[in-house]
Amino acid sequence: xxxxxxxxxxxxxxxxxxxxxxxxxxxxxxxxxxxxxxxxxxxxxxxxxxxxxxxxxxxxxxxxxxxxxxxxxxxxxxxxxxxxxxxxxxxxxxxxxxxxxxxxxxxxxxxxxxxxxxxxxxxxxxxxxxxxxxxxxxxxxxxxxxxxxxxxxxxxxxxxxxxxxxxxxxxxxxxxxxxxxxxxxxxxxxxxxxxxxxxxxxxxxxxxxxxxxxxxxxxxxxxxxxxxxxxxxxxxxxxxxxxxxxxxxxxxxxxxxxxxxxxxxxxxxxxxxxxxxx
Amino acid sequence: xxxxxxxxxxxxxxxxxxxxxxxxxxxxxxxxxxxxxxxxxxxxxxxxxxxxxxxxxxxxxxxxxxxxxxxxxxxxxxxxxxxxxxxxxxxxxxxxxxxxxxxxxxxxxxxxxxxxxxxxxxxxxxxxxxxxxxxxxxxxxxxxxxxxxxxxxxxxxxxxxxxxxxxxxxxxxxxxxxxxxxxxxxxxxxxxxxxxxxxxxxxxxxxxxxxxxxxxxxxxxxxxxxxxxxxxxxxxxxxxxxxxxxxxxxxxxxxxxxxxxxxxxxxxxxxxxxxxxxxxxxxxxxxxxxxxxxxxxxxxxxxxxxxxxxxxxxxxxxxxxxxxxxxxxxxxxxxxxxxxxxxxxxxxxxxxxxxxxxxxxxxxxxxxxxxxxxxxxxxxxxxxxx
Numbered sequence: 270x271x272x273x274x275x276x277x278x279x280x281x282x283x284x285x286x287x288x289x290x291x292x293x294x295x296x297x298x299x300x301x302x303x304x305x306x307x308x309x310x311x312x313x314x315x316x317x318x319x320x321x322x323x324x325x326x327x328x329x330x331x332x333x334x335x336x337x338x339x340x341x342x343x344x345x346x347x348x349x350x351x352x353x354x355x356x357x358x359x360x361x362x363x364x365x366x367x368x369x370x371x372x373x374x375x376x377x378x379x380x381x382x383x384x385x386x387x388x389x390x391x392x393x394x395x396x397x398x399x400x401x402x403x404x405x406x407x408x409x410x411x412x413x414x415x416x417x418x419x420x421x422x423x424x425x426x427x428x429x430x431x432x433x434x435x436x437x438x439x440x441x442x443x444x445x446x447x448x449x450x451x452x453x454x455x456x457x458x459x460x461x462x463x464x465x466x467x468x469x470x471x472x473x474x475x476x477x478x479x480x481x482x483x484x485x486x487x488x489x490x491x492x493x494x495x496x497x498x499x500x501x502x503x504x505x506x507x508x509x510x511x512x513x514x515x516x517x518x519x520x521x522x523x524x525x526x527x528x529x530x531x532x533x534x535x536x537x538x539x540x541x542x543x544x545x546x547x
Numbered sequence: 548x549x550x551x552x553x554x555x556x557x558x559x560x561x562x563x564x565x566x567x568x569x570x571x572x573x574x575x576x577x578x579x580x581x582x583x584x585x586x587x588x589x590x591x592x593x594x595x596x597x598x599x600x601x602x603x604x605x606x607x608x609x610x611x612x613x614x615x616x617x618x619x620x621x622x623x624x625x626x627x628x629x630x631x632x633x634x635x636x637x638x639x640x641x642x643x644x645x646x647x648x649x650x651x652x653x654x655x656x657x658x659x660x661x662x663x664x665x666x667x668x669x670x671x672x673x674x675x676x677x678x679x680x681x682x683x684x685x686x687x688x689x690x691x692x693x694x695x696x697x698x699x700x701x702x703x704x705x706x707x708x709x710x711x712x713x714x715x716x717x718x719x720x721x722x723x724x725x726x727x728x729x730x731x732x733x734x735x736x737x738x739x740x741x742x743x744x745x746x747x748x749x750x751x752x753x754x755x756x757x758x759x760x761x762x763x764x765x766x767x768x769x770x771x772x773x774x775x776x777x778x779x780x781x782x783x784x785x786x787x788x789x790x791x792x793x794x795x796x797x798x799x800x801x802x803x804x805x806x807x808x809x810x811x812x813x814x815x816x817x818x819x820x821x822x823x824x825x826x827x828x829x830x831x832x833x834x835x836x837x838x839x840x841x842x843x844x845x846x847x848x849x850x851x852x853x854x855x856x857x858x859x860x861x862x863x864x865x866x867x868x869x870x871x872x873x874x875x876x877x878x879x880x881x882x883x884x885x886x887x888x889x890x891x892x893x894x895x896x897x898x899x900x901x902x903x904x905x906x907x908x909x910x911x912x913x914x915x916x917x918x919x920x921x922x923x924x925x926x927x928x929x930x931x932x933x
Contacts, residue, residue, distance in 0.1 A: 281854070328850065328929055329854075330852075
């Protein structure tokens, strides 16, 4: 069961502006029955070029219907320039949020609007939103690089799963996951996933953190060989530990000290730590 | 919570009052450990033995061939993984394309580890072609695992014939009978089935208990290693109350098999005929004859399953769907895809599954609600021309 907001439920149970406008000025059709959802948006402009009326027809789940209903409410009364600024986030926000896995419903709304505007501006010659011009990345759901790039940028997406939730790309065979990851790395700047440098610690914070890392990161490694270690002292950047169990007196304990204990503490606490054993 | 009109019995069932009653003492004063030496533990041990006999009786098995587990998925894993551990790299697995994820994901994982896996397709009606399987090379390192009844459509596989086929070549036959046990006769006595999985909560026992039948002489590696429980095949202190409940549920199921196949079947047939007659664009999925008596799976053209479920839910009716949207995945049910159900129908498959607690009034409620729900969603669909 999805945790839909009251607003989503309301727009699903009482959809606003369902139907189709006769002789519309703009028609936007996105999605298809294979992919599991589709939206047909029609609008009519008034004399001042504002959207006088908008209607939708949706094949899809509760949140797809609610997103389309929200879309029509959001664009009525707007000029096309104003409407073009609408993002998928605006649709989701209007509904007090959508489940993360359903964010693609809001993206479908945004794309239908763009397609309808393109239709109007080209006098019906063009029907696809501009992002569809890109190179297809996800062949299962026919999603282009431009669509994925925009979703990453506008929604600050960080993971492949996020991209799938917002665009459906990668939700089928999974063959494009690597390509999506490359796009994420490029747009977010590679290395954003690397651990952030630790801020300067006070002496007490440093001791607490060393104790924590020994407990959570170092002891489990040593425990594999029946060993253990405990913190004896911290003096400036000099950390003293005592090996126990199998590590105590083991010929490789000095190796362990450097390759496990010092390495972990330098990585997780401070670069300049020196570890000794007693 | 308002009373629910429950048509989701293939997902889970209500615990039978008789089952709850026999369980309660083991959740209060009879808390002894069945492995203990004292009489306080011994009396619990005897109840587990009695439950083992009750489960064995329903299957026509010997009690020592029954191993209690924590669920149907565990039973499946115990059978399949236990087999691969014995036969090591020589092991190969033959299964169908419409298995429950408990088998399907497990087998895909084993394939990724390097085991040979063959997945046999089904017909448009969801039926398995026995001749296809008979042409596959089978040997003593081959495990065939085929579900007895499909959870989505209720369609039955000829497991008795498949088991005989396997035995002719010395191969081992396992069936995931989670949906079949308690609904149709499932005898291992009159068939060559080597292993059979069942799950408590599908037959009015609680969640968190299952069983695996393993025919004497079938080589299997232990699943959970530790204590000596379940003959050392599945360590861990027993879930006593649920095991006792499962025993009682199996005893009740034996007595109810006739009802499942008469009264419940008639209710299902009335529901199905009504839906097909009154709902626009309705199509039945799965073979109408070779099917569980409690399940019907109907698709409604050009609309989507989640919307149907949400509107049914508004009326207090619980059902389920093979639509992508309801599962969090983006693709419709692998069962519908394997059957070649077109996308115009696959996204809207709705499963109604009944039980011995389903009433005529329940069926009336669905039949009263569904035509309007379908009409309403069709009026929103861009694929329906007004």
